[in-house]
Amino acid sequence: MKHALQINNEVVIELTLQRSTVYGCLARIYRKEITADFLPSIRDPQFLGVLSDLGSGLDAAWFQRPEGAVIEDLAIEYARLFLGPDKHISPHESIHHERGDGDWGSFWGASTVDVKKFIEAAGMQYREDYRDLPDHISVELEFMQKITEGERNAWEEEDTAGALYCLNMEKQFLEEHLVKWIPRFCDAITSQAKLPFYREMATITKRFIAFEKENIDAYISEAHRGKRR
């Protein structure tokens, strides 16, 4: 029996779509270097305008340079920050997530296993052509994108129980994983980035995770209230 959904369904659907979109965008940014296909969206005045309104220090003129030069500079910065071979900031949870059991600071640590299990238990699989480690920041953000998409679908079908199922999963993953390491990871990028782009993206990421942490309980309470009505 589905519980009648009486909270404002459209608002909830819109909110969930927005959250999903931000997760998806951030996942893409950390996933790999900026490509020629992707660059126009970044250079778009709308995108840069929003970042500027958020207080970002991105210089629009820097992006208006020839496409090849911008892509090249960003690729070098991406490699320097996330890939190495010199000292870099590994974008993997098991490196940064300071666990009580001391099992952290290396690749394929306990957090990696936890993340993989969590994702697979939720019904997702790693694509066969995905070669990086299971706890890459882009995977974790993409996973949140997928759960929030699932939540949106549930709301659209007026399946409050299903939406709550997703929300609880979002809360658990957010609190057990993202919150545990991404803020620290972002601080490291902010301090070590040479180009403003990744520095600003890290700042936005940190702010967004904080925003999510602050609001997730309210989303769940609201859904419970709808369920009980």
Add this chain to the structure above:
Amino acid sequence: MSQLTRRNFVRLAVASGALIAANEGFESQALAGTIRTQTGRDFSPETGTERKAIPTSCWQCVTRDSMIGFVEDGRLVKLEGNPKSIRGEGFICARGQAGINHVYDPDRILYPMKRAGARGSGKWKRISWDKALNELAGRLKKLRDQGHPEKFLFHYGRMKASSSALIKGTFLKAYGTKTIGNHTSICEGGKWSAQEMTWGGHYDNWDIDRTKFILNFGSNILETHTNHIPVAHRIMRAKVDRGVRMVTFDVRMSNTAAKSDEWMPIKPGTDQAVLLAMCNVILNKGLTKGAGADFLKFVKCTAKHDDSVATKIAALKKHCAPYTPQWAAKKSGVPASKITSLAVEFATTKPACLLTYRGAVAHYNGNEAERAAQMLAAITGNIDNPGGRCKAVGAGWKYPKGPKAPKTKGLKINDGHPDKGHPGHAAYPTHHMSHWTLKMIKDGSAGRPEVAMWYCYTPAYANGETSENIRILKDEKLLPFVVASDPFYGDSTMYTDMILPDATYLERWDCEDMVDPNQIGEYYIRQPLVKPLGEARDLGDVVCELAERMGFPLGVKSKEDFVKKACEKTPGVKEAGGFEYMKKHGVWHDPNAEPRFFSYKEVILDPKKQVCKVGGYVYTDLEDPEGICPYFGDDVLYDRQAGVWWHWRASKAKNAQEAGKKGFYSSKGAYKGYVGTKLGNIVYAGFRPDKINKSGFLELYSEPLKKKGFNPLPTWMEAPEHQKMKSNELILTTFKVCVMTHSRSTNCKWLTEIYHENRAWVNSKTASARGIKDGDKITVKSAVGSFKTKAHVTENIVTGVVAVSHHLGHWAYGRYASGNKAPLGRDDDPDLKQQFWNVYGTHPNWAIPNAPDPINGQQRWMDTVVTVRKG
């Protein structure tokens, strides 16, 4: 950069949307598949393989929460609440989650067994089902053929809904015995009897979702209750979300009292005094105005049912006059000012909900405590109203009818002793007196069973006077042949002659029907999560075969067949998809149903409005607005004394004239013919009587009690033994904890790991007077026996009391419960090596006498006078 505000977040989302619109294909993604949002599905965190999710129902306690069982590779791995259930809303308790332990208990009985030595010696041999059933059917058939089916005693501890309908309502009925024992009198039967004397059919549902104040007398509702989780989680929600205040009266600071806004320590057996005093305060302050006075129209407060409300209030006021707060304070230890302020708070907070349970009713005066509670709720208008104490609503399954049954016969051994004045006598044991059954068998004056069968029942352990119980169970002259249907080698099963290995509740079928806190009614089922282990068989299946062997087939092949037919017959469930729907979802309720309140106000006949509902018909073409009888038919009589319309043929009277002359109150079985209650010219549904000939009014003035020489209005009674206590004596009370059921959970290793020692709670003053320090060994002794334990010295219990939980101290029931291996027990549970505890607690029933409430027969668990000494 500024903090992310909601407005900025929306702008960021818009910008992000533009970015991810860039089509880079799947190569920018790491994950495939979709999130599975269908609740009730799960995947193993270890292997990622899908677990089969099967809706079913719990049976650890009578709450019977809807659950989902997860099965992986044929093994049950997890139990959780069914989120589709409107009762439980996805919650179950620790006991429910540990149900898995039953299935895989290494001390489970997997094969039929027959005694091979002296009864109780522990010598057994395995036999085949065929041999077991041949022997049992042979013995039972012989009794039946001799015209003595009543010499088959069937005694159950827990049997509900379809199990009861099939085993009791079909098999035992068709067999012809009504020598059937239950266990309600050692649970809360007295509460139900008192309700039957006041508002008829028993069970009060507390409408927590709508209440604004909760006043609790002796219910440890947050830890244990007949509707535990559905009510408990609503209480916590009410407290957290709506700030609803809750006040708990208890001798001990239970976890419920601890979570309440106020704990009111109270002396044992004095809840009634406080309840009466609260009524006194409310009546004297005129706080019955409004809802209370309105409701009193439907209440009988004097000998005349049609007195005015003012007369009724005056009568109650006069009756309660001696019960001042100061008087109650002396009795109970609760300050008079507190009694007054809580009475005012209860009367002026609308709606308010009054809770009572064993703490208030398992006493000598339990019947009167519950009646006093009904009075308090009635005079404040908190009966059957949103937010109040309501008439329970459950599912109404329609079960298949069994074969034509002979007239049943019964031995009068389950209702206490028949002689008035005998210590085992009760005036109205409407829920029987199972704790007196063994004594009646020993007594022999009412005959003895030749075959006795225990089903989910442990008479040795569950009743008081453990030593005597064991002596009787071992005596083959008193009980010539005893068989148990039990999945485990329990404390009483060990004293039988044959054991039929029962399926656990996670391996069997049932329709279920427990009360819905929403006042709607939820239908739900239990279905097997795994096949019964070994050769275990559900007794529901076994009785089908037994009946077949004795030559009276029941018309169903198995319990599954019975449940399937019920699903196909029951209105609503049938249309929703019947058996297949229930197997898939586990639960069903009418989505259009409104919560049921004020059921007594339903109009049965209103000549002016031309409404008449009789026998399922609604008449609307009333020609004679002044006449009533023609619409009810000639067989329905009006009884002026009771104000009741009733169908005389339900009684034993030979004709209408005789029935009319004898009257409703005095005609045996008249309550079964109740039609409605007349107020003015309108006939209302009223408070339908059940088991007792009371009127359709809520009877605070009880004609049945008056008839048996008791005061008709709720009147203070004090246990005789409490009136002559010596200064060194204490009162022993018992309680339950949140991880155990009374007698059926200590074999669950997860629970016993948590709770395996039960020290006796004693107040520091009480302890120091006896030279007892925390952790000291102590002996608790009564007139019937004694037990040893350690002292838990605390301020969280009133003085003059010793309190011990009653779950532990088993002498059988497997290694986790008692340390003793069952015959044919296996050693294949790796956790046997992990068991770190080697204490198994103590059982207080060795020292508790079987003693009934003189009105309703309830076992008085909380009245025992004891001495406590160090050592």
